[in-house]
Structure formats: structure tokens, C-alpha cells
Amino acid sequence: MTDAPSNTTQSGGGNVPGKLYNVVAGAGRASRSAAGQVGDVVRYTGGMSYLLGDTISWTLRSLFSRNVKFGGRAILVQMFRVGVKSIPIIAIVEVFIGVILALQLAPTLDTYGQRQRVADVVGIAIVRELGPLLTAIVLSGFAGASIAAEIGSMVESEEVKALRAHALNPIRFLVVPRFLATSLMIVVLTVFSDYIGVLGGFLTAVYILDVPPVLYMNLTQAALTTTDFLTGLVKAGVFGGVIAMIACYEGLRVSGGPAGVGRATTSTVVKSIVAIIGIDAVFTAAFYALGI
Amino acid sequence: MAEHAATTDNNIRQVAISADGVVKTFFNAEGEEFRVLDGVTFDIYRGETLVVMGGSGCGKSTLLNCLIGEYAVDGGHIRFKTKGMTEPTDLCSMDEAEMNRLRMRFGILFQSGALFNSMTVGENISLPLIEHSYVDPSIIDIVVTLKLQQVKMLPHRDKMPSQLSGGQKKRAGLARATALDPEILFYDEPSAGLDPVTSAAIDELMMDLSKKLEVTSVVVTHEMDSAFRIADRMVMLEKGRVLKIGPRSEFEVIRDADPATLSGVDEQLMHQFLNGYSDGPLTDAEGLSEFEKLINADSRA
Numbered sequence: 184m185t186d187a188p189s190n191t192t193q194s195g196g197g198n199v200p201g202k203l204y205n206v207v208a209g210a211g212r213a214s215r216s217a218a219g220q221v222g223d224v225v226r227y228t229g230g231m232s233y234l235l236g237d238t239i240s241w242t243l244r245s246l247f248s249r250n251v252k253f254g255g256r257a258i259l260v261q262m263f264r265v266g267v268k269s270i271p272i273i274a275i276v277e278v279f280i281g282v283i284l285a286l287q288l289a290p291t292l293d294t295y296g297q298r299q300r301v302a303d304v305v306g307i308a309i310v311r312e313l314g315p316l317l318t319a320i321v322l323s324g325f326a327g328a329s330i331a332a333e334i335g336s337m338v339e340s341e342e343v344k345a346l347r348a349h350a351l352n353p354i355r356f357l358v359v360p361r362f363l364a365t366s367l368m369i370v371v372l373t374v375f376s377d378y379i380g381v382l383g384g385f386l387t388a389v390y391i392l393d394v395p396p397v398l399y400m401n402l403t404q405a406a407l408t409t410t411d412f413l414t415g416l417v418k419a420g421v422f423g424g425v426i427a428m429i430a431c432y433e434g435l436r437v438s439g440g441p442a443g444v445g446r447a448t449t450s451t452v453v454k455s456i457v458a459i460i461g462i463d464a465v466f467t468a469a470f471y472a473l474g475i
Numbered sequence: 476m477a478e479h480a481a482t483t484d485n486n487i488r489q490v491a492i493s494a495d496g497v498v499k500t501f502f503n504a505e506g507e508e509f510r511v512l513d514g515v516t517f518d519i520y521r522g523e524t525l526v527v528m529g530g531s532g533c534g535k536s537t538l539l540n541c542l543i544g545e546y547a548v549d550g551g552h553i554r555f556k557t558k559g560m561t562e563p564t565d566l567c568s569m570d571e572a573e574m575n576r577l578r579m580r581f582g583i584l585f586q587s588g589a590l591f592n593s594m595t596v597g598e599n600i601s602l603p604l605i606e607h608s609y610v611d612p613s614i615i616d617i618v619v620t621l622k623l624q625q626v627k628m629l630p631h632r633d634k635m636p637s638q639l640s641g642g643q644k645k646r647a648g649l650a651r652a653t654a655l656d657p658e659i660l661f662y663d664e665p666s667a668g669l670d671p672v673t674s675a676a677i678d679e680l681m682m683d684l685s686k687k688l689e690v691t692s693v694v695v696t697h698e699m700d701s702a703f704r705i706a707d708r709m710v711m712l713e714k715g716r717v718l719k720i721g722p723r724s725e726f727e728v729i730r731d732a733d734p735a736t737l738s739g740v741d742e743q744l745m746h747q748f749l750n751g752y753s754d755g756p757l758t759d760a761e762g763l764s765e766f767e768k769l770i771n772a773d774s775r776a
């Protein structure tokens with residue numbers, strides 16, 4: 184009768200050790216009413232902020248406190264995992280985006296007799312916007328989904344409980360390395376995808392649109408400022424952090440066996456993409472207002 | 476009798492853990508509340524082995540999770556008095572740091588072993604040592620070897636958990652649980668899935684730990700042979716409540732009694748459970764699962 188724990192959860196209690204658990208588990212409670220759904224959103228954001236706060240505090244502690252060991256090896260392992268597998272996909276996607284942008288813009292620019300200006304537009308679009316954005320979207324599929332699946336199955340196999348039972352904080356051991364690794368690695372990958380995207384535009388412009396290569400390079404260099412580059416990288420870092428937080432959060436609140444793990448991965452990818460684009464809009468508006 | 480004997484040789488028996496009216500509720504898929512633990516009260520004395528019994532799904536693992544602070548209780552209190560403590564302390568009133576200090580006095584063997592899958596067996600056992608004891612790596616190495624020897628897992632030291640059988644995982648889990656020489660050990664079905672010889676060896680080890688190191692043990696088990704071998708006292712849970720708690724000898728009396736002489740449905744129920752009979756008050760209609768009821772209805776029709 185009551186032997187089906189899927190969609191079930193323990194009720195909240197006032198006890199401190201279980202606080203995060205309660206916030207996390209409470210957010211997973213299925214409710215169907217509209218009020219319940221609003222409550223869910225509030226709980227989700229609440230749980231997420233709690234997790235973020237804890238992650239940041241553990242990150243700072245592991246960097247600056249002598250009592251907390253800095254898990255350098257764990258971070259390297261995670262960076263490798265996040266980074267290496269996604270490089271080919273990011274390369275392919277960015278090359279194509281460079282090609283597409285150049286070809287889409289060429290006819291419009293032709294009407295002004297300014298075909299060579301594809302260099303400027305491609306450069307700015309890639310470096311400020313599409314480099315970080317597409318890298319983040321690819322990573323939400325690669326890193327986000329695999330982090331959610333990994334942590335989710337650790338919850339299911341009682342590993343997370345065992346960590347807590349050994350007085351080892353799961354946020355410090357599981358979330359912090361993934362958070363740092365994803366945020367750092369996405370910046371590196373964004374630099375890479377910026378180059379690849381511009382290269383895609385360059386090859387299209389040179390071989391299809393007959394723009395002289397030296398002119399293209401000069402125009403790109405003149406169009407791009409260090410600020411363009413840096414704003415892109417800052418955004419990328421934030422996207423990486425968001426992907427890691429959503430993935431860890433979804434993973435930690437998994438319940439209901441393998442099906443629950445599957446749900447968590449899907450939900451991670453969907454929520455990450457929505458969150459990334461939303462945050463991107465906020466950033467862009469802010470940069471616009473500040474004139475950066 | 477056994478209770479009395481223990482009392483005399485310890486003189487004062489100190490309570491290590493006390494559960495006082497513990498209530499734990501869960502929500503089912505429809506969002507309705509149901510009480511898994513409904514006012515569970517008992518004491519666990521220092522150095523004793525308490526066996527927790529009860530039908531599948533009656534809340535034994537839930538009780539264990541409440542005792543280790545993994546689940547916040549919805550009512551009642553759980554108090555601990557470990558060797559360092561002057562006063563019994565309520566779990567609810569502990570902050571994370573206090574809780575962690577207490578957890579370092581615990582060892583827990585989970586139902587599934589719960590090894591860290593990304594680490595080798597050896598690393599699983601050294602992790603708590605590396606994190607919580609500031610000793611030299613070479614000493615940690617020796618401790619790991621020792622703990623693995625105790626559970627006869629030394630040859631598997633460098634294997635990953637995915638390469639182990641269920642029983643091996645459990646033994647490795649036990650080695651990890653004892654890594655920090657805990658004062659209190661919780662076992663969730665330590666011998667389920669083990670062959671009789673290994674299971675007896677685990678029982679020996681559990682008894683050894685509790686005798687030599689004065690470890691307090693709380694053992695959830697379905698294996699009656701093992702339960703009667705290791706228990707000092709036993710507690711039987713049913714429908715979220717304590718049906719009976721007492722020294723092993725009292726349970727032996729009920730187990731071996733002639734059903735006709737048993738007074739009351741509780742004793743009949745325990746008699747059925749302890750002997751593992753399929754007929755009795757436990758398996759009357761309301762004790763059956765929905766599926767079993769369907770089957771029964773089918774076979775009657």
C-alpha cells in the first residue's frame with residue numbers, strides 16, 4: 184500500500200542536521216494545485232539559494248581555512264570530465280555558428296556594399312554572446328546531465344547518506360568540486376569556442392564570400408575590445424556555476440529509484456537552458472544599461 | 476534474568492541512547508500523511524547489543540535513520556550520552572558541528588553497504604580516517620589493513636565496489652563503519668545476503684567488538700538465528716510502535732512456547748514472527764499486501 188516511495192517525501196522538522204535535507208526533499212514534493220505549484224517554485228528557489236550559500240561558504244573555507252582540506256585532485260578530475268568530452272561538440276557547434284552567421288549576414292551587408300563587415304558582426308556576436316551561450320548549452324547537456332545522474336545515483340545507493348553519517352559534508356565533498364570545476368572549465372572552453380566560432384566565420388568569408396583574409400583579420404581585431412572578451416567570459420563563468428548548482432540540486436533531491444535519476448537529468452538540462460538564457464538576458468540588459 | 480546479570484556486573488547501567496515517543500511521518504503519493512513511527516520509546520544501554528525486529532516495511536530502517544540524525548523526527552526526542560558527554564543531549568538541539576562530533580563516535584553499516592562507488596575498497600575505509608584523524612598516512616595504511624583483515628576483505632583492497640558481490644560490499648561497509656573505532660555501531664541487516672559461514676563470522680565480529688571495545692550496538696535484522704546469537708536485548712516493532720522490548724531470554728521463551736499457552740494476540744504475533752510461520756495473526760487479512768489480498772480473493776473465487 185505505502186510501499187511506493189516515489190513522489191513521497193519526509194515532512195519537514197525543526198532539526199538542524201536535517202535542514203538541508205528537508206529543504207531539498209521538501210522541494211520535491213508533488214503538488215497539483217496552483218497554490219502548491221507557486222509553493223514549489225518558492226521552495227525550489229529557497230532550496231537552491233540555501234545550497235548556493237552553503238557551496239560558497241565551503242568553497243571559501245576550503246580556500247582559506249587550514250582545517251578544511253582543499254580537494255585539488257577532485258577538482259582536476261571533475262574539470263577533466265566536464266571539459267574533455269565536450270570539446271569536439273563545442274568545436275563543431277561553434278564552427279557551424281560562424282558559418283551560419285557569415286552566410287546569413289552577407290546578403291544584408293551586400294546591400295550596403297559592406298560585405299567585409301561580416302568580420303565585425305561575427306566577431307562581436309560570437310565573443311559577446313554565442314561563444315559563452317552555446318558553450319553553456321552544450322555543457323548543460325554534457326556536464327549538467329552527468330552530474331545530476333551521478334549525484335542522483337549516489338543518493339539512491341545511500342552514498343550521500345553514508346557521507347553524512349561519517350561527518351563528511353556532501354556539499355563540500357560533492358558539490359564544491361563540481362561547482363568549481365564547471366565554472367572554471369566553462370571559461371576555458373569559452374575562450375576555445377570564441378576562437379573556433381571566429382574561425383568558422385573567417386573560413387566562410389574567405390572561401391565563399393571572397394573577403395581578403397588579412398582584411399577580415401584586421402576588421403575582427405579592430406571590432407573586438409578586451410571588454411567584449413571579458414564580459415563573455417564573466418557570463419560564461421556564471422553560466423557554469425548555474426549549471427553545476429542546478430545539476431547538484433536536482434541530483435541531491437532525487438527520489439524514486441532509477442526513474443527518479445532519469446527525471447533529474449532531464450529536468451537539469453531543461454532548467455539549465457531556461458536559466459542560462461534568462462540570466463543572459465539580464466546580463467545583456469545590464470551591460471547595455473551600463474554601456475559596457 | 477539476562478537483564479539482571481548485566482545489571483549486576485555493570486552495577487549502574489548507563490543509557491547510551493534513549494528514544495522517547497519518536498514520531499516520524501511520511502507523505503504518500505497522494506500527499507497524505509502517514510505515520511511510520513508512532514511514539515517509539517526505548518532505551519539502549521552502554522555496551523549492550525539491541526536487536527530491532529519487525530516485519531518488512533514496519534519502519535526499522537526509518538527508526539535507524541532517525542537515530543543517526545538523518546531524518547528529523549516529527550515528534551518525541553532522541554537523546555545521546557556518549558562517553559565524552561556529561562548530560563544526555565537531544566539530537567534536535569544539536570547544531571551541525573555538534574552533530575558531526577557525535578557522528579564521529581558512530582559507525583553505521585547501511586542495508587546496501589553504501590560504499591563510495593568512485594573509490595576503491597581501501598580508499599573507502601581510509602577516507603574517514605584521513606578526514607577525521609590527523610595521523611600519518613603510514614598509520615592510516617596499517618589501520619586500513621587491520622580493518623580489512625577483520626572482515627576478511629584484505630585481498631579485495633584495490634577493487635572498486637562495482638567489482639564486489641553484495642556480501643563483500645557489506646563486509647567492506649562494516650570495515651568502514653569500524654574505521655574510527657566507534658562507540659556506537661548501527662547495523663541495518665548485517666547478515667542479509669551472506670552465506671551462513673560469513674554471516675556467523677560477522678556475528679562473531681559484532682560480538683567481539685561489543686565485548687572488547689564496549690561498543691553499543693543497534694542491529695536491525697531478519698535472521699532469527701543471528702538475532703538470538705548476538706542480542707543482549709531485543710525489541711519488536713509493529714505498526715510503528717514497540718510491541719515488546721526485553722532481554723533475549725524473554726523472547727526465547729515466547730519463541731519456544733506452545734501457541735496454546737500464549738496469552739493475547741501480541742504474544743501470538745511474536746511467536747509467529749520469531750518462528751517464521753506463515754500462518755498466524757501477522758498474516759491475517761489486514762497484514763497482507765494489496766497484491767496478496769488480490770491473489771487470495773482470486774484463489775477463493
Ligand SMILES: Nc1ncnc2c1ncn2[C@@H]1O[C@H](COP(=O)(O)OP(=O)(O)OP(=O)(O)O)[C@@H](O)[C@H]1O
Nearest residue numbers: 185186188191192501511531532533534535536537
Ligand atoms: N523516504 C521515504 N518517503 C516516504 N515513505 C518512506 C520513505 N522511507 C520509507 N518509507 C515508508 O516507510 C515505511 C517503513 O520503511 P522502512 O524502510 O523503515 O522499513 P523497514 O522496516 O526497514 O523494512 P525492510 O525490513 O524491508 O527493510 C514503508 O512503508 C516505506 O514505504
Ligand SMILES: [Mg+2]
Nearest residue numbers: 535536537586
Ligand atoms: Mg530496512
